[in-house]
Amino acid sequence: MARKRRTTLRTSEQDISAAQQAPVTPQTESSTFRLAFSDPEFMTSEDTRGIRFQLEYLKPEFILREQGINSTVVLFGGARIPEPGKPAWAARNKTQERNLEQASRYYEEARRFARYASETSRALNFQDYVVVTGGGPGVMEAGNRGATEVGAPSIGLNIVLPHEQAPNEYVTPELCFNFHYFATRKIHFLIRARAVAVFPGGFGTLDEFFETLTLIQTGRMERVPLLLFGMEFWNKVLNFEALAEAGTISPDDPNLFTVVDSAEEGWNVVRKHYNLPEVSID
Incomplete structure (x- = not known):
């Protein structure tokens, strides 16, 4: 918690305690x-x-x-994507099970991408390029896990949902937050972001991607590396060419993001954008 300033006035804690003693x-x-x-x-x-x-x-x-955290690297992605070799717990049929198990490679790419960010963060005393995720399972777990594996702190921004959701075990406990409002949670995702990596996911991931893209496109947010992991997935899900042909976006707007397929490819985009030193994670 924030440090308390010394004051000569009675504190709110003292008055709460006194009020509880009232007859x-x-x-x-x-x-x-x-x-x-x-x-x-x-x-x-x-x-x-x-x-x-x-x-x-x-x-x-x-x-x-x-905590002295100045900047972050954000990982968005599906909660349903399993770790390689683990069952697809969210699958409702054989087709979904097969597709989610194939998508498990993105769990590993998110994990590796987080390690690149965290090794870079280490050189900066863990004050910059700190990994932040939504704190849940799937890709979010992979991001926090990658940071933990190299001894780095990472942030989890959980939100209360109708079904029970506990933070994944890899979030740094002192940096694990819980939200009621999606709006304030999104502010904290992006207010310190130096890079945003978007892995395959569902409605929540799409919402987070388009929120980021809209802020950058409208100049409400500094242009930072915005990465879409998984060319095959996103080419099937999104058709930006159709939007450009319809005239509802500018032909250059798809240049606001970069589609990549591996952690190395994605981190190189970030590294070159900020002229960061190379790091090794192997």
Whole structure:
């Protein structure tokens, strides 16, 4: 957590403790008597939504600043893509099982890509090019795992979903965050990003890719290396030529991203963009 400044005034913790010691009376048992910031009903009400947005932005921001993390390398990708040799737990039929098992090679590429980023980060005292993922399974797990394998910290930005989702075991515990709002989570994905790597995935991955692409295309975000891993996958899923022919995007807009097929190819794009030294992960 953020360091507390010394103050001569009473702290909020002291007042919460004192309020809990108040005599039990009809007045003190009323919800109106609760301190506003320690009143769950008030803090989760519709009227305080803006405050919750602010808190979800501030908490990770304070912690990442305190940890001295200046920049990140973001990995987006499908939660359903298994580790090579492991069963495709999310498959609903034989076709999906076969396709997901074939896609497991992207788990390994994400893992290796994260190792390249993390070895570069090591040379910079783990303050730059720190790996960040959504903290879940699949490609996200691979990214955090790659960082862990070279002794580097990595960030996980989880989000509460209707079905239970625990952070993967490779996220650095002190850098593991949980969000209610997708919007604030996306801000933290991109606010420090020096590169964004997008692996095959579903709706969430597509949403994250197009959010990043839109921000870069509209000049709302600095142009950083935006990598699409898996030419065969993305050529089937997306048709940018059709958009250009329709006139809804500029013919040059597909140049805002680079399609790659391996961790080495992807990291070389990042390395050359920033003139970074070569690193070895083998």
